[in-house]
Amino acid sequence: MSCNPVNVAKDRLQQIYQTIGAPGRIRPSINKANRTELNPVYFLARSATVYPSKTAVVHGERRYTYKELNRRTVALAYALKEQLNVRRGDRVAIIAPNIPAMLEAHFAIPAANAIICAINTRLVPSEVAYILEHSGSTIVFCDAEFKDLIKDSPLPKIIIEDTGLASDPYEQLLQTGYSKADTLGWSGLDQTDNEEEEVSLCYTSGTTGKPKGVVFTYRGLYLAALGNLIEAQLNFDSVHLFIVPLFHANAWMYPYSLTAVAGTHVMLRKIDYDQIWKVMVDEKVTHLNSAPTILIQLVHNPNARKLPKTVTCIVGGSAPTATLIAKMREFGMEAAHVYGLTETYGPVVRSYYQPGFEKLSAEELAKQLARQGHVYVVSDDLRVVDSEMNDVALDGKQAGEIVFRGNLVMKGYYNDPEATAKAFKGGWFHSGDIAVRHPDGYIAIQDRSKDIIISGGENISTLEVESCISQHPAVLEVAVVATPSERWGETPKGFVVLKPDLAADKIVDGQALVKFCKERMAGFKCPSSIVIVKELPKTSTGKLQKYVLREQEWKGQQKRIN
Template structure:
């Protein structure tokens, strides 16, 4: 007899469980509200029923345009509970970029935060697919209804089940940044989101006592699936609409924050805020989105933060690999330990292995020198690009997802990211890793942040140029910085120009937008071969 008693995996079950087991425990807080897990579950149910009342059915897309507020967290459960697919839109996009996402996804409902309705109206003007617009503002503009009115419109019906019939159904579509073309809609499934969330619980070491501060946007890879992870373990979400140093440090001290996620540039902002001071209690920072420099890691540890370094992409539900810290590293000098911790590491516990391969899909030697492309597969790789079979097939050629990231494999099985393929500087036939040059610059005591891009060169085709932000109260010279880099790495890799700037172009998650710097440098020149 072959009896099958399993159930499809879905993050919905996390809130179903926590709303019962932790019914009276604080689930989320912001400056105005506190909700228990029982109230969280009830609000998700009410929102889901209301969305169904507005016509949302199986597979229908529901767009949310919001910062990190409770309604955005609720959406991660309410939309799939209604049978829909969540499309969380970056609040920093232009109206034109938002319009493309709304049109491509075919969203029928748009829920926007207070202060975002005018931008949303501009983005959605004339879209026939969009039939319902909801706002958290108390006084909605014409054509909009309030969030309260949405809830009141919901039918009186029994609670919806915290389950799905097919774990491979889409739970969300997350759009890429589109820096080299139109944004692509990355399909997350219930199964992948469930497993990635559990991986986050394990590697970031969340418990029911976790107090998680939302410094990472929920619209970015569904907050690296932490929307579901912290809920699964019954931790407390601290919603933070604006990421500012003062607000972060106030929340750390007043809310007793134990965990937060952030890109390295956001970590740098936290460390260098005027309010920064050594911690009174342990706080774990999970960082990803760009390679953190050993200098940043060492500074984090000195201030008392414990570090989880992850690596991944939107196409891998956010984090896919983790730099597992070995006990043997504890006795190493600080600089050497930080260098090892800056590597991207190995596949997370819920993921598959990470490979570094050549153009023929053959693994490169594990010598820490030979570069190849990082490829991945398994439970936590996207189901594909929404309505884009050609791009999906290209991304999965050879049966593995091609990241577009170049890295090396070390003898201990740890991967180290060297660059994005499009960012590598090819100077006189030599490949120069911009990450390596940036880390050399960051090791200078006066450098707060650095970005390196390839610029035109008549003799070599292109060469590296650096842009840096200096620490407060310092004034590093170009000659000093160039000399410092030449002491760290080969002379031919060092930039001839280092420009000190007040700010660097960044995404909403704090990742430096090198393409913006590069496009300015290449304006009026022949198109760069590697893009």
């Protein structure tokens, strides 16, 4: 054997490759010829091998091919393990908008056998602190724009300047992993040997007032990604514009779906309607996901124009109206209405376009498509049941709760066995959404049994808002319900009884209480208005009747959600 150090190194690498495989190849996690654990990181390794020169990421002037995205991701995985001492099962938090680093984290953190905890950038420091503590996160990545959210956190911090320059702390961290990424690659990273292992922790507003951590598994992410791929008809030529923030249920698993077919991820730091139209035209976008509230603003933007090719718009959060569907079609945008929850890995139900729908009027078509529809092919069927778990009649009249089971149901709530047991009562996941089922099997949501408001696609716990308002020294009693909103679908509205015998200078009005809330919680959670009332509706035993307030707000509406 040659004594030349270079030749010695080459010989050593050759021995390693013979033992564990080539750098681009993922080492098998279990030694079985007929089984591989389902793991979405495999999608990236494959696409980088098959289509290394294909554009994977577009972020302003920056472009990364699949070879480059793969290299950056693998380098981050090594940096997590060797520089930051991340171990299997550790929770790694990230607070960032839709930028390349956020996308890379969705692959690198699982590749390091850790659990990604993507946190909403719209929260306030106290809310972020709660999630970091409850999740047991060991480190936090944070975009520079949002670093004030973690200024008091004792956790180690990696600041992302989102420049792509060598001076960016995030890029400096990647530099420490490039050597092994270029020599060992995937073959030096042990992948999970249990597809039921936790891989993602997403916090969603809970009915207890505090957000609950929804646990996803490798298997669930993998199958949800395939479900999206089928439903959105993603392929090699797909160019997806990421509007839904990746901290929302890992943006419905689309980072994995799109990577599986080597599509192009177009990242967007913030909602800017002028920029969205420019990007859709310049990058020849084919797909996007959004809530109707965003799409309404988009189609009424002065830059709206007929697009060169049809854009498939997966619409969630609420049903698109006839007016919105028609307006979208003017510009070459086709709406596909979906429904799901964080607990179901995002969308799991779709309102399918049926033969004959093309003959319907715009209003009748919208009415049909406003129904939530049927489950994805990768999910078990759902049910609509009464309080005794009996299926409701398929008559479009008898209401019941939507319950799910199967591959696309969360593993459970993190460190909350009581809430998990309650959600899984009877062997089904209870959504809290009230619906009817039509003769054709389509479901249509009528109301929400949980104390949750969905405003512009954001989940808001009415109990959390009530807790905030009740902290004001002038407040005696409070109730918060959803009220219709033309822009956001629905927003919180508060009803407050003030304490008796307040001094004149201690009496407050609704506007003062709204301001009080804005100083203590994320803006999207704050009530659009607060009304001072003499008393709240109650039963003879003193139990609050929030349904009376809801009926008052939704009078004249066919449904109690919007």
